[in-house]
Amino acid sequence: MDSGLILEWVIKSVILVMVLLTGFAYLTWYERKILSRMQIRIGPNRAGIFGLLQPIADAVKLIFKEELIPDQAEKILFILAPIVTVVPAVVITATVPWGPDIMVFGRTIHMYIANIDVGVLYVTAIASIAVYGIVLAGWSSNNKYAMLGGLRSTAQMVSYELALGLSFVAVILLAGSMNMMQIVEAQKNVWFAVLQPTGAVVFLIATLAELNRAPFDMPEAEQELTAGYHVEYSGMKFALFFMAEYTKMIAISAISATIFFGGYREFWFLKDTFLSVDKIALLGPIYMFLKIIVLLFGMIWARATLPRIRYDRLMSFGWKAMLPLSLAVVLVSAFGIALAAINPLYIWFIPIVSIFLGFLTIGLVDRSLRRKVYAAG
């Protein structure tokens, strides 16, 4: 190990953290702009051109705000909770590859922080830690609303985490590896979202729950619990929760792009053209960026459209619909891979059967709702 390697890691980490934190600030701007356009409003347009300085104005405001700590709060945990929430959100992206290797000053630079063989496991492990921050924040605030928010987030985590993990398993089976780099390279010809569309949908729904984003934003449910777990937080500590949520949105979008949408690889129809990442390695981060933007748009769109689900309904949805479906998805993937060993064309068994299973689940959920509801008038 030479000293250059350490320098390389430090520089790469600093760049990644900077990108994530600036990205977080501009994601708030992006969300507000999209929401306002969807809702026939204009959105931020006062600070700078197109309101581009709005995130900076917000940050300055939050930094100068008074930090209140409730008298009856558990002070150490109260201060610790935002940190526990924000750190996993930043470090989760460490295993995400942003592009193929490039040469700088005669040195091969890998476009990832760490290329560990259990990259997917690392992601699942880190993703689950953030919920501790929310629970601790809810409990240490000594506020009943915050407490309810914290409790909700535990209930939520238990119910979506399994489906999330199992949709990872389908990808691991398809790629034959847990290494993020190899998962990306395995999608050279066809994205896993095409091979396993139901798995991708389950994953995207589960990530919404993971992120506490609408329609699964029960822990902070503004209309019910005022602000849920962060009701007692102000100033920079509140900003940290915000930062955690939005950084995690970027991180999870990057992970979804990596494991289902070809990662830094070009779109499949650009394969072997001059726009391929094999020709120009620097296109890798650009493709990643595009994919992340589209996935983020989907999350924001869901927020603008959908009502919030009730937390007991999310649990029953997680256990009764998502978990069986993701188990079936794993099973179908395994069968498909076994069949593909006979004839490579049989790999298309996976998308056909899993789409059928997906519609079956939708039909069953729909029927269980119909049982409740009378003909809509």
Added chain:
Amino acid sequence: MAQIEEVTLDGMTHLVSNRALEGETMLLNMGPQHPSTHGVLRLLLELDGETVLNAIPDIGFLHTGIEKNMEAKTYQKAEVMTDRMDYMNTVGNNLAYCLAVEKLVGLDVPVRAQALRVVLAELKRISSHLVWLGTSALDLAAMSDFMYTFREREMILGILEMVSGQRMMTTYIRPGGVWRDVPVEFEAAVRDLLKIMPRRIDEYESLLTKNPLFIDRTAGIGKISAEDAVNWGLTGATLRGSGVNYDIRKFAPYSGYEQYDFEVPLRTEGDVRARYLVRIAEMRQSVRIVQQAMDKMPMGPVRSNNRKFVPPPRSEIGTSMEALIHHFKLWTEGFNAPRGFVYSAVESPRGEQGVYLESDGGPKPFRVHFRNPSFDNLQVLPVMAKGFLVADLVAIIGSVDIVLGDIDR
């Protein structure tokens, strides 16, 4: 360190169960500053986990003493206060009050004024339902509908401003007719609204009615049976959602509602969804009524010619001594109403908006009392909410459609 004053529950022990006092269940104050209590309603919730065991409404944070204040004003001037009660249905309040005054003194209202009253009252009903739709969808976190509904509400407020000079507190309807005739742009503005409204209602519905998450949040929630609904004195969409056909516009028509062809939407399920569907259908019916009223709009005077109760037009004051005297008398002393009492009611967007007026023969009412639908509808909240979750409670409050200004008055 400053001592924190211990808040005791002694004053409320009779309201909550013993389990709450022992700390086995949780007492939670919801409101008066809570985003989903629609104003300054305070609810004392007794929760087991998130299940609502009891919800005790605490009202009075917006008390303004309107009823008592009206006793100190002449009949004409007191009307201005009615706008401030149910601020979502200002025209309807004016109408209810004016009908009561007209009944008390025996005034006739010209047909054109009646038609204008119907048009404006129905427009205000649409506008009130739009606010309800937007906010109650927002309570379920379906945030976009709020912006769409307020876009159309803005058009209606524009029409009200056009006729009265005020967007909300119009006081356009006066005893004996309306303030003055509508401007020429009025018809085009209303027709514009009528043209887009049915499609816009479809648009709101497309986001909600068949949305599985919305169905999940509304169907079977906050059920109230027809019998209970009648016993608790519910009115309006909250009652009709339980399948009781009671609409004052049909039951005891006023202002010529009997001439218009409209249906009273009914649902029998009595849950949040039924109330939602009833109100959506009511908006469509209101559009129909406005359409008919505009088509049939008669020409002629817009206020009664009885100079003892209705001030003369401005043009006469310059030329007629008698008109000047009437004007002076009416705006200083007011008119004397005969001894007696009347009750008149209109169908407000929330239910039966009743006015009780008692006169001792003088120019000021002896007693004014309002039968406000929000007040009666709110009482049933503990019954509806029992056994549901906090998230449902928010949906239920939204579906009952309360206006705190109406409750506390």
